[in-house]
Amino acid sequence: MKKCLLATLVLTLVLALTGCGNDSSSNNGDTDAKSEGVMTYAEYVAADLDTQVVIEAYVQAKQSWWENQATVYAQDHDGAYFLYNMACSEEDYAKLTPGTKIKVTGYKAEWSGEVEIIDATFEIEDGNYVAPALDVTSLLGTDDLIAHQNEFVSFKGMTVEDAGNGSAFMYNWDGSGEEGSDLYFNVSLNGNTYTFTVESYLCGPETDVYQAVKALEIGQTVDMEGFLYWYEGVNPHITSVTVK
């Protein structure tokens, strides 16, 4: 049992680090020609909610796995997909390394503004692509930002603000959490303040970004990378922070 526990914990750690270790290098070599019966990203965007969708994309990060369900950020050359609770064995989950090409069949849904694919199944295909971080700093506060929902993005030159408790971050949105909870922190640009999150299942306390955010100080200038998650508005899930 101890070995089983150890193996699972090690696996969890490796997977979490994988999720947060997404460098912005692109390893293309694959085109985005879609297989027969597979939607283009534009067709996916145009599809109605609650309809079946079939897409091909490349795993960018894994958020969680339990009870044979995986939550994954995926992307092709045109846009991104959030695959929520996709049917996935633990064995297959291990194969979903960043860049892995998958064909996903599921239903398009929206939850609090986050457009996602649910009740999905997938198969692994040949191909590999890791998306570079797209700099969306200038799009913050604009209606154009949502077009990049779920993409791997970067924010540059932002200023760390008071999280609301006199420090640079809070455990949970109101400070009700503790080590291991999500981290919430405020950053500003041009007088506007935005709340960013370190999602603890995507990047837990053992990750560099979790520790880096805990070490932030109000007034510091930071560059950040992460996934453009949505919850009642933009709510980026940050995977790396660099203090300038």
Add this chain to the structure above:
Amino acid sequence: MKNVRKKLCLLLALLTAALSLTGCHGSRGLEAFQIPEAFDTSRDYEITFWAKNDTNKTQTDIYKKAIADFQELYPNITVNLRLYTDYGKIYNDVITNIATGTTPNVCITYPDHIATYLTGINIVVPLEELFADSRYGLGGSEVRFDGPAQEEIIPQFLDECAFNEHYYAVPFMRSTEACYVNKTYVETLGYTLPETLTWDFIWEVSEAATAQDSEGNYLINGQKVLIPFIYKSTDNMMIQMLKQKGAGYSTADGEILIFNDTTEELLYTVAEHAGTGAFSTFKISSYPANFLNAGQCVFAIDSTAGATWMGTHDPLSDISEEALVEFETAVYPVPQFDPDAPQMISQGPSVCIFNKADDQEVLASWLFAQYLLTNEVQIAYAETEGYVPVTSKAQGSAEYQDYLSRCGEDNSTYYDVKIKASRLLLEHVDETFVTPVFNGSASLRDAAGQMIENVTKSVKRKETIDDAYMEKLFADVTSLYRLDQGGQEAAGRADLGPLPATAVVLLSALGITWVLIGAYAAREALKKRKNKQNHH
């Protein structure tokens, strides 16, 4: 609140193995707890308290203050707090820790979950002897604080913690569900809210609210988005509808009765209104409060413990200021089929104590658990949400009565929606009920909600809802939640994967043993028969 739907517990990956090992190691278990002659204050004790909060800083602060105050009274007891925001996570972590003998000492939990913990031997401490102990029991002579006597715990709430002929918990807080109504919209639609909300009224008004103009804007709010009726907890929705209809759910000893004609009839009704867009659920759409506060919902059903998120002027909100819409919020009990005989669920956290090898440590745990029932803790925590204290001592106190009387004085401590939600339960305690607790009841509850979720999703996807669909749904849910395995706790959903090697070895050994016993018995029988034949 802030989007906790996506929060999933990776430790669930360990659940299957943990459950199996619990069975293997549980053949002997701990010795049953015996109340010590006296609490040994010459020793130091370190106990852990796993506590649930509603992602609410005030609540976590109250826990911390309770611990600090308790430690002042008992300097030899250190209480380590571990915070959770989800009962399901506590449940899964407890099960994992039963296997490794590292359960917490004191734990906020639900009776349904305790029923699973009890599959191990002497895992959870039965409390009736502790209640009655003249020195350390409720109101005991050696207790260093002014706690309640047993008769001062609201009997209905205490009874909810009794099963298998023992009290396995004490209630900590109680809530029920409320229907938070955009009264402004209801009246704009030409309706008057009745004294008691009925299902027929809600469905009728919800359908009326779905009218749109030629551009797809809803007439009632001028927006593109409207879900007139949203239910947060669909397991409660099904459970309460069945109870109100007098239909089967389960027997007290775990016989599953939910797959009946009334359930099917209710699911057809849900399908009808999901199909028109009049109804959706939290899991499918989002928090009812977010839609209600944005003027995108007429009837939002959620716990009274979620009241601070409801209404234009709520103290807590996840949506932006610009999205807030001004309206009058009315607070009602859940809709009824028979307004003359209202019935609503009783829910809320209870506290159990886990057994340890050291009886003194268990006694220290009990003293802390008992401290959570003092007026200081009860009143402070109840005021954070639409909870009610679980003791008549706290409910009847001048401090709590003053709190209730100041409803609407401000939009924080005395927020009117919150206090109205608390009053709702206080006025309807005699009309509350709980579902039977047995090993497997947690899975049955999940299954009840899953059927509503599935039907709602299927209708939105234009699937056909007919008798064949219902038959398959019942079969799928039975299988998924292992409801056909007679009292064997599913601990979540099925598909638990292969047995761990230890369990396989154990089962194999048992099988081989039975085969050898059988072979020996057959050989002996054969010998006897041969002897008999020889003697004749």
